[in-house]
Amino acid sequence: MNPLHTAQDFVLNFSSILWEALPFIVLGAVVAGILEELLPQQLITRVLPKSALPAVMIGGALGLIFPMCECGIVVVMRRLLRKGLPLGCCIAYMLAGPILNVVVLFSTYIAFGGLGDPNSEAQTAALRRAAVEMVLLRAGFGFIVAVVTGLIVHRLQQTRGTHALLTEVAAPPKKTALSLDVVEAEPPAPPKSVWQRLQNISETALHDFMDITVFLIIGAALAAAAKIAIAPEEIATFSREQPYLAIPAMMLLAVIMCLCSEADAFVAASFTQVSTSSKLAFLVLGPMLDLKLLMMYTRVFRPRLIATIVACTVTQVFAYMMLLNLVLERAASAATAIPAP
């Protein structure tokens, strides 16, 4: 391949991933600045249930009322962690949020034929049913993977401690006996002016923007390089030729392609010869784990936690999709075995 053409393709892939993500990183950074400035410390902890399971489940469903894409959510989640949201909840929100949100679910519905066939009413009904099934499966599996991972991380946090899992910039402030005394003895802080608050929001937002964009750039460069090495059609062809490897192949594709969760359904739908379970593996894993997200995670999580998240999400997505594949194959063979009336 001509090196100049390779460089041209790299630059286009890299730039498109970066500039597509940029507005969402800015949005995430601004939301992070507002949270840091206006959300009282430990308020979330007081509101959330004390028991881990319901708290993590709430974290998993938080995307429905607080939608963010996977790029912006890392920035927001870091601030929520500092504000006292339990780690397990944050992980569940971070993993499920980019799937369980209205925009992504609607784009999945449209990509899988939700608009129907203008030429046939019967086809329209069948297409819409298939699209709804795809949306429910994606949302359901995304939620389950996120909640189970959140619970495992919660357990890990209990055994290892928060500061063994989070980097310094993400860990909630350490409290010592001395600092608690000081806080209790201090009079309430004087109210801040709007200008002071705006200054603080802008400082946090710009810091977070810079912090995360560095890792987004490195991740986008890795993804662009990977895309030069492996074309998606090659993996799709491989999936067709080796059906038993289709699920891991599509999972690998999701990690390499670094697609926005609002767009990935259209790409998945284009792999028309790939099984439903393989497409779902692509749609569930992609928003949770890709090269750019892995780089962004390093700014927030220590290697032990990143390894846990990777192992949990990959293992679960693979296991659930193999199971789904088995169920769908049995259902299909049962349907063909029924003699026509």
Add this chain to the structure above:
Amino acid sequence: MAAEHGHSHDHSHAHAHGHSHDHGHGHDHGSSEYFLEHLLMIFICGAFGIVAVLMYAFNRLNQMLVESFHVPVLVGGIALLFFTAVRGLALWQEAGKLAAAKEPHAHGPDCDHSHDHAHSHAGHDHAGHDHGGIFWRVVVLAFPLLLFLMGLPNEGFSKEWVERRLGKDEALGTLAEVQAKDGDAVAFDFNEIAMAAHEPARRAALEGRKVTLVGQYKQLGNREFTLFLLKMTCCAADQIPLKAQIVATFTPYAFKFQDWVEVTGVLQFVENPATKQFLPVVRVSKETDIKPTTPR
């Protein structure tokens, strides 16, 4: 102001009026380094904002993103510029206060300044971020800005990339013709036809209809070519190729690879015996039904 930095330490310094006190601020660097880091941050964030706005203004996003993403990039750029301006003004005020505090002067009963040193950040506990390693970060952050200054990316994907994405198609040769249905030619998009190719009922409904397709050209044989479209959903990285095979009853004019062509003919679906996939095929019988067109 107990900033939570891992490298915190208190520092004392003497003032002109002869007392000293601690600033519980957690920076392991002097004020000049603090200001340098913040100036770099303002410079980089401002530069990203300016580049985002310029890319929108000069249509530099066209090759990278679909149109619906252009406005969010512009809004993101404007937001960055706004916050950069606020931060710049705040930093300028901090610098002014620090300079005033450093000026030697006699303190008396009327002197009501409160020693609000520059590092107080207006009562803001700026925990949760560190200032370490900003210089290597600036180098990484400068990369996309440098690409913009170099005018890159300035064209679409290379010919090799497109050919690789299209894969290898083979000429179909002689086809069993389907019965053409009555009616005028209907303009179809590739998406519709590609989706229909994999569903028996939709194939049956569309087969035999006269359709018009617009796409890019790739020669296959004397009387056959592939018409394709690289469909972008959000960004260039998610482009997917959509294809239809065109079979003519005559030898059509050989266009160049990736030329834009409009084709009108009868649609049918042909099964590839190897892959068991159905391929949309348009059969063309008149030379005038294949014509060059403008890029879409």
